[in-house]
Amino acid sequence: MSEQVEGCHKSPYLIPQLFIEGLDSDEFLVLRDSIAKRSMECPKDARCFGKAIYGVELDSIVDLVAKKCTRSFIVVLPPDYRRGLLVEAGSYVEPIPLEGMRVAVEVCEGSKVGIEDTIGFIATRKFEVRHIRSHVEGVIVYIYSSPESGPDRNIVLVAPREVVKEIEVQS
Template identity: 85%
Template sequence: MTEQTPECHKSPYLIPQLFIEGLESDEYLVLEDNKARRAETCPHGLRCFGKAIYGVELDSIVDIVAKRCTRSFIVVLPPEYKRGLLVEAGSYLEPIPLEGMRVALEVCEGSKVGVEDTLGFVATRKFEVRHIRSHVEGIIVYIYSSPESGPDRNIVLVAPEEVVKEIEIQS
């Protein structure tokens, strides 16, 4: 059964934030235990995650062929941006593509999905609408959207529930 957050897709202006471990940036999340605080610099000796542009990073955080997370990352969820999902490097990630002339996603980051749950709908060049379902259980941890024009290209990354760590984000 899909469990979506109530804010899922209510506003096009509320998008998650992505922080990648070891990335140089002008904004960081400094991780300590189950909490992360925002910082302008990375203190020496602590785990720091640099802010990246959400939705277009893919090769820097996941090996699609091996289905593995290559760098630890945190996705900070809207609308309050006080809750994050931490996925550690080496974790299994199942990539599920949604590609077509138009893609309508029915899930968002933080949603729990089961086998046969709806992820979205795809309109093809022949004007057919296809229903895309998950073939695995887990939590949606990241949604990639290709920045190239043409058909919509999205990849929904689903992680097993046991590898996703929920963290509190402090200002």
């Protein structure tokens, strides 16, 4: 049974934030141990993650064929943006595609899923509704949404619980 994260899908305005290690940006998370501090610059000799547009980055963080992260990333979770999920480069992730004329994703980042848990629903061109279930156990770490127009294309990334590190995000 999936374990929903509090606040999940309660507001369309609460979008997670994505920070990618080594990305040049105007906003950074500087990571030390399990604490990430927000900064406008990357200090020398620090582990820095640059802010990216959430939901459209995919090729820069994961190799879908190898099912591995190519760069470390942090997803900062709403509603208070004080908790993040760190996934290191080289970690295994399972991509679960949801593609159709309309897609309804039923999980959010931070949700724990098991085998046969509902990930979402898709509507096909024949107006059939299909139920998409997880075929792996883990934690939802990122949800990609294609910026191209129709059909809807989403990819939900599920990582094993042991590779997802929870971090505290400070202002």
